[in-house]
Amino acid sequence: MKKILLVEDNEMNRDMLSRRLVRNGFEVVIAIDGQQGVAMAQNERPDLILMDMSLPVVDGWEATRRVRAGEATATIPIIALTAHAMSGDREKAIEAGCDDYDTKPIELPRLLEKINALLAR
């Protein structure tokens, strides 16, 4: 069973997404801010990280950079989740080291496609 780290500060988003991912057969671990997310990535070694960008303590871009900087975590695929398809968010995410990005509100089939594509790599 693939392990997905979901870094998301909003409780309801966290709840919805984690429930739907579990329902689709993933093991989900949760972090509620960037700092925690980086730590969880180190400890849990997930197969994939879903990273919200606007996070407290350390934001998603910075967290991504830190994950990429960590020797053990550098190769974990990261999908950035942005609030709105604003130009620039995607670029900034890719620049920070994300492999893909998706916009909220989440359209689950689209997201699953991206997750599966990255896991299959």
Place this chain on the structure above:
Amino acid sequence: MSHLSIRTRLIILSGLLLFLLVATNLFLTAKLENNSSAVATETELSEIIESATGARIAFGEMRYWLTDLAVSLLTPSERNAAAARGRMDGYLDQLARRKPDLVAKVRAERAAFEQSANDAVDRYTNDQRVLGNSRLAEARNHSVKVDELLAALVEELRGELNAERARIVEEVRAATRGAVVADIAILILGVFLTFAILRSIAVPLRTLVGAIDGLSAGDLSVPIPSAGPNEIGAMARALALFRDSLRARDRYAAEAETQRKTIATAIATISEGFVLYDSDDRIVLFNDQFRDLYPGLSDVIKQGTKFDDVLKAVSGRKLVDLGGQSAEQWIAERRAQHEKPSGFVEYRFGDRYVRISERRIQGGGSVAVYTDVTELRQQNIELERAREASEVANRTKSQFLANMSHELRTPLNAIIGYSEILQEDATENGQQQFVPDLKKIEGAGRHLLGLINDILDLSKVEAGKMDVFIEDIELPALLSEVNAIIAPLAAKNGNILEIRVPDAMGGIRTDRTKLKQCVLNVLSNASKFTHDGKLTLAAERVEPSMVRLTISDTGIGMSQEQLSRLFQAFSQADASTTKRFGGTGLGLAITRHFCRLLGGDITATSEPGRGSTFTIVVRDQTEEQQPSAAAGGLTALPAADRAMTVLIVDDDAASRDLLSISLKREGYHTVQASGGDEALQLARKLRPDAITLDVLMPKTDGWAVLAALKGDPDLRDVPVIMVTIAPDRAIGLSLGAAEVMTKPVDRSELTTLLRHLLSRDGPILVVEDDLATRETIRNTIEKMGVAVVEVTNGREALSWLSEHPLPALILLDLIMPEMDGFEFLDAFNRNPEWHCIPVVVITAKQLTAAERGLLSVRTIIEKGVSIDRDIAAIVGKAIGRLPSPVRTAMPSA
């Protein structure tokens, strides 16, 4: 007589007098001739009388000797008698010429005497004394007869002689009388002729002298005799010319005076303080407003005061706020500004703030304009505060919107997400009846989310905070993504979607997200408003750097009125459509903003009931655009093949004709106007290439016409050459004239100037520090086949201008490092050679009224998405590549 020259008249007079003199002489000579013949006759008569007397004496001797012979019978007596007879014959011969009858009688009687005497001699010889005595007596009788005859002859001759003498005397008297009469007649005739001719000369001369006296006394209305063909006529013509030139001088003087008064009145009337310093920096002229600036300084503010003394008085008497400087520092600062004015300075005089703008005048001296900017300053401060307040408000609003949208979106995400989860749960748990309602919740949530996103986009665009991220994209790939999204929507209404992209389209550089959003917006609209129809998207490259996407549908279409509101926010074609078709009504407004951000635009055409076509154009911002290839793709526009038209404005027909003739000789079309109003009408109708404008005209004067021309956006770029008696070049140029020329106009100078003004060969000088703007401008202009020279600030522009031939046009940015546009224009305006170069200002700056004033009459283009079109239009006009149709219909004036 009056048509004869004075020389001819004098020749005629002396000729007549000479003729009379000669005639008199001939007459007298003839008379003298007569007299001399009469005298000859008289002399002849005298001689004859002598002969007669001689004959009588000789006869007396002959008688004596014959008588003696008869008595003495001596031979000597006989000889003596014969000698006497011979002498008598000589005399008789002479007498016979005149009196042959009498001489014959004498001779007969003498013969009888001789016979008697000889007979008597014979008788005495024969001593027949008695017979001899009788014979002698007979002879004595004959001799008495001869004597009587001769005496009678003498008497008769004496009578004749006396008669002759009397005749001569009479003739001499007659001749004398005739001569006297002739002399008197000649005298009278001569006097009359002389008088008449002198009169014919003197009378017009007197009139001329009168006219000269009148002219000298300044009376220009004195009549000058009409000019005949003679010397007086020539004098009269010369005098008339002299009078005309005096009149012209007077008229010019009056015109100059009127002009001076007009300017003086204008200066006195303007609300600003005005002062003119001469090259010595002494006050020449000032108005009351200037004087009133310095209360209590009326002893200093007067003609002749030096600028320095004004400064000293102003600073010494604390009339000006020195701004913390010492009086000396302030004077030094003020003096520096005065000597090398740039822009303007502001000082506080009492409670008033005054802006001082100074200009040096050609040939020394300067003018200064003092504007009370207290209110303006106050307004500016208020404006600044208002601007700050509005910026704060705007920031607050943006922040609020950003926060709001985040805060709104978060619960919406939950609503949408949980309704989706509930749908999944319901399906899983076999509770299908809840799914439709849950779908409605989800749908409403998504709609609300769309609205919020659109409003956020729009507010970002309108706040100018929408960022653009340009990247390389493959258009076919982008459009297939679009296809994936739109195809289901289209299918829902039974529509066919067709997307056509040429294979050669290749990659373009633009903002991927925005372009996609634009296309999606238009296509989703098309899907909504079309049923069982066809949607077509066709992509093509229209210019090397422009990509066009044409999206057509066969839907319900729009009316003209609906089309006009199409791209406004919150306006769907019909208020009811929102209800029927959904949508936020913001999509197309955002789409237009996005297209413009991408260097293009969106336009729409439509026919109600037939469908609509939307055309999206965006710029391919691939960096290595090749201008040469770009230019090669377009056919070079043909150079305008037509004569330049010059409008000649002057109230004096002769001046107009003169100018017209010399300009036509140079190959210009000319059109004439006799007054200001007519000039403006013609200028608007014909759009001449240049205008010559007389200053002094009745009704509308030249300055007013100039102001009207410069105030007309269509005409303000037409160079105007002012023609005036008393040129004030600085004022003329500051009012927008291309040149000010002195009347009478030097024609070669004018044609040289015109050639200069109308040359359109130069490159276009772009003065702009921003690389991107420069490139946009360069691309636009080079596409028109015109050369571009780029400099990055005012100083570079000035040095380029001074080292190169004149450019056809200058495109000028205002805000630049080192030397900005205002400073550049200041220096530019001071070089008269450059006045004919049109300057177009390009700026993104919101210009204040004062700044607009400084730019005076320049055309201003605001930086924005349509800058290239604006520039193309301006450049086209400047290089004469866009001849308007009226020009070809020019009357051949």
